[in-house]
Amino acid sequence: MKQYAKLIKQINKVTTKENIKIDELMGNHTSFKVGGPADILLTPKDVNEVQALIKICKENNVIYYLIGNGSNLLVRDGGIRGVVIKLCKINNIKVEGNKITAESGASLYNVTMAALDAGLKGIEFASGIPGSIGGAAAMNAGAYNGEMSMVLESTLVVDNNGELLNLNKDEMELSYRSSAVLKYGYTVISVTLCLEDGDKKVIKARMDDLAKKRSDKQxxxxxxxxxxxxxxxxxxxxxxxxxxxxxxxxxxxxxxxxxxxxxxxxxxxxxxxxxxxxxxxxxxxxxxxxxxxxxxxxxxxxxxx
Structure with a gap:
């Protein structure tokens, strides 16, 4: 870790020790349960820490990777050189009218449950996808004839200069399993969905039906x-x-x-x-x-x- 001494010293000024892990096995952070160690794994608590950590990595010419729940990721056995920033602690969900704004580390399950509680329909297709809302927006995740492009209104990202950008749906360049986030290396901070009013019983029945289909077939x-x-x-x-x-x-x-x-x-x-x-x-x-x-x-x- 000698090559990272200066980097770690700077990181310690931005986030607390419990948010910093050295030589952390990525098998502990992916749904495949495989993968060698990341040199440094960081779990920032808010957007300010994310911006600061990205800036530190760039200033030190250290490559960095962003993950949510690690549910669409395979890490090779030798692990990852550089820094992995895991956004799991940035996971607040807010409902306002027919809109839901969820921070990138929020699980799709929790977002769909928030929609159900609010009587909002349109995101049921995602209820069983085992990922985060940030990852889902980045790859335009979809299932059962639904995908994020149908409900996404805007995405708050950190660009490659460490600045915040609010991308509308068109600026997200959503296509099959791709988006501007993947094309340009942005970091998703939060996602705003625009949903429709619905009947809670009907929404719950749809979610239950999809859960059964997944259980039966996957x-x-x-x-x-x-x-x-x-x-x-x-x-x-x-x-x-x-x-x-x-x-x-x-x-x-x-x-x-x-x-x-x-x-x-x-x-x-x-x-x-x-x-x-x-x-x-x-x-x-x-x-x-x-x-x-x-x-x-x-x-x-x-x-x-």
Whole structure:
């Protein structure tokens, strides 16, 4: 850690010691439950700390990464060099009329429950997505014929100069699993949703129905990052994988789920290498059989061991 001595000294002036972890295993911070250590993991408590920490990293030419709940992330076994800023403590949710403003670390589940409590509809599709609202806005997350672009009004971000920008829906450049946040490396601070008045009983019934569908069709009992692959144009990744006879295929403790072939799961003690090798096997096999090259929806960071 000698190379970070100056950096850590500056970080200590911005945030408290309980918000700073050294050589922290990323398997403790991702839904896959795999991943080597991050040199430095920070959990700032508010937007001012986020801005200050980003500025410190930039001034010291230290690469930094932002995560929410780590639910769409695979970290390699060698871990991450540099700084990881985890936004889990920035998670307030405010309801005003038909609008909800949620800080980036708020879970999608808590945001959807706040909408239910307020009798607001439109965000039910996200109730079972195991991520944060910041990550959902960044990747225009979606499920069951809904996606963030349908309900997002604006997003407060920190730009690459450490300044706050409020991006409206058009400025967010939302497309399939992408946005201006990913394109330009912004950091989401909060998201404002515009919803519609609804009947609480109807909203709850919709959420319950989607929860049952997820439980019936998805391997929620195992660590994973949700759908591993993006939907290729004109196809469904899960169908291509299943028709390639890959359902149940294992590399080490990584497996193409027998319940839903679009999911790669950690059966017990998979390494990131197991998961990456299985991803490549799936990509190569599907391409050979159908001439379609799958691409991952899950983000892959870090170094090999």
């Amino acid at each position: 391997p929620l009992e195992y660590p994973s990052a949700g759908s591993t692959f993006k939907r290729p144009e004109g196809h469904y990744a899960s169908v291509l994988i299943q028709e390639s006879d890959l359902k149940g295929t294992c590399v080490g403790d990584a497996q193409v789920s027998v319940k839903h072939s679009g999911f790669i799961i950690n059966k017990k003690n998979a390494t990131a290498k197991d998961i990456l090798d299985l991803i490549k096997l799936v990509e190569d096999t599907v391409e050979e059989k159908f001439g379609v090259r799958l691409s991952t929806e899950v983000k892959i960071w870090g170094e090999d061991k």
